[in-house]
Amino acid sequence: MDIKWIEDFLSLAATRNFSRSADHRNVTQPAFSRRIRALEAWIGAELVDRSTYPLTLTVAGKLFNDAASEAIKLLTDARNQLRSEHTAHNMLRVTAGHSLALSFFPEWLDKLNDASNEKPGTHSSFSARITATTIHDSVLALTEGECDLLLCFYHPQLPILLNPDQYEYVTVGSERVIPVSAPDKSGAPLFRLPGSKTKPTRLLAYPATSFLGRVMELILANAPQAPGLLTSYESDMAELLKRMALNGHGLAWLPQRSVEDELDEGKLVAAGGDAWSLELEIRVFRSLQNKRPALTRLWETLLALSASTSKPA
Structure with a gap:
C-alpha cells in the first residue's frame, strides 16, 4: 500500500469529484481512479459509492476517512518533529561581531555550502544560527561551550586570548x-x-x-x-x-x-x-574538544577550501 493512495482518497473525500481530485493530485483521471481501486482492494471494501452524483462515501469509506485523516496527521506531525530535531542537531552555533554577522557571514556560509556540495556524494548544506555580540561575549561563549564557532577580526597587536592547545583557527578572509x-x-x-x-x-x-x-x-x-x-x-x-x-x-x-x-x-x-x-584578518575559531559531527564536517570543508585558495596560481 502506497501512502499516496491514502492522500488520494482524502482528496476525493473532500472534493467528491474524481476529475477535480485528479487535477489536485497532479495525475490523470484514469491513473487516479486506478489508485483508488488499488486502495479499495488493499482494504477489502468499497470506499466510494460511484452511483451517486456527487459521489458519496460508503460506510467503510466514512470509517476509513476518519482513520486516514488521523494517520496522516500523526505521520506529518512525527515527520515535522523529526526534521526539527535533525535540524537542531545539525545546527551550528556561531558568534560574531555585528559587522561580520551582517557583511561577511552570509556570503561566507554560501561559499562553504558550495564547497561542501562539490564533494562526491555530498548533497547537504550547513545550517547555522548566528549571534551578533561583542568580542568579549563571543570568546566567553566559545570557552563555555555555548557556541561552536567564533568568527572575529584579528590583528597581531590586538590578540584574541585563546589557548592554542585547546582552540584552533583558520584565517578565512581580511x-x-x-x-x-x-x-x-x-x-x-x-x-x-x-x-x-x-x-x-x-x-x-x-x-x-x-x-x-x-x-x-x-x-x-x-x-x-x-x-x-x-x-x-x-x-x-x-x-x-x-x-x-x-x-x-x-x-x-x-x-x-x-x-x-x-x-x-x-x-x-x-x-x-x-x-x-x-x-x-578574519579568523574563525573552534574548540578542539567539540566533536559535533556537523562541526567536524564544516571544519574539514573549511580546511580544504583554505588550502585550495592558498595554492599559488
Whole structure:
C-alpha cells in the first residue's frame, strides 16, 4: 500500500469529484481512479459509492476517512518533529561581531555550502544560527561551550586570548578598516583627516573597550601626524556609526566591506589615505574538544577550501 493512495482518497473525500481530485493530485483521471481501486482492494471494501452524483462515501469509506485523516496527521506531525530535531542537531552555533554577522557571514556560509556540495556524494548544506555580540561575549561563549564557532577580526597587536592547545583557527578572509565621511556638494569629504586643534574634525567613535575602538586607537597611534578630533557620537555598533556618517554627523572608521555600496554610489567617501587605515584578518575559531559531527564536517570543508585558495596560481 502506497501512502499516496491514502492522500488520494482524502482528496476525493473532500472534493467528491474524481476529475477535480485528479487535477489536485497532479495525475490523470484514469491513473487516479486506478489508485483508488488499488486502495479499495488493499482494504477489502468499497470506499466510494460511484452511483451517486456527487459521489458519496460508503460506510467503510466514512470509517476509513476518519482513520486516514488521523494517520496522516500523526505521520506529518512525527515527520515535522523529526526534521526539527535533525535540524537542531545539525545546527551550528556561531558568534560574531555585528559587522561580520551582517557583511561577511552570509556570503561566507554560501561559499562553504558550495564547497561542501562539490564533494562526491555530498548533497547537504550547513545550517547555522548566528549571534551578533561583542568580542568579549563571543570568546566567553566559545570557552563555555555555548557556541561552536567564533568568527572575529584579528590583528597581531590586538590578540584574541585563546589557548592554542585547546582552540584552533583558520584565517578565512581580511578586512580593511577605513575612515569615511559623507561628501559635500563637490564630492569632497565633509569631515576629513587630520583636522586640527583649532578646527577639530567631528568623530563618530567606538567605546575604548570595544574591539573596533582599540582598532581606532591603534590607527591613531600609528598615524602620520597627531589628528584634531572631537567625538560627537559613540556606539559599539558599526552600523549605527555608518548611519550617522551617512546623515552627515561626522567621520567614522568602518569596515570597508560594510560600506562598499555607499562608496560606489558616492554616498560616502574616503576621509583619509592608507596611512589612516588598518588591515585586519578574519579568523574563525573552534574548540578542539567539540566533536559535533556537523562541526567536524564544516571544519574539514573549511580546511580544504583554505588550502585550495592558498595554492599559488
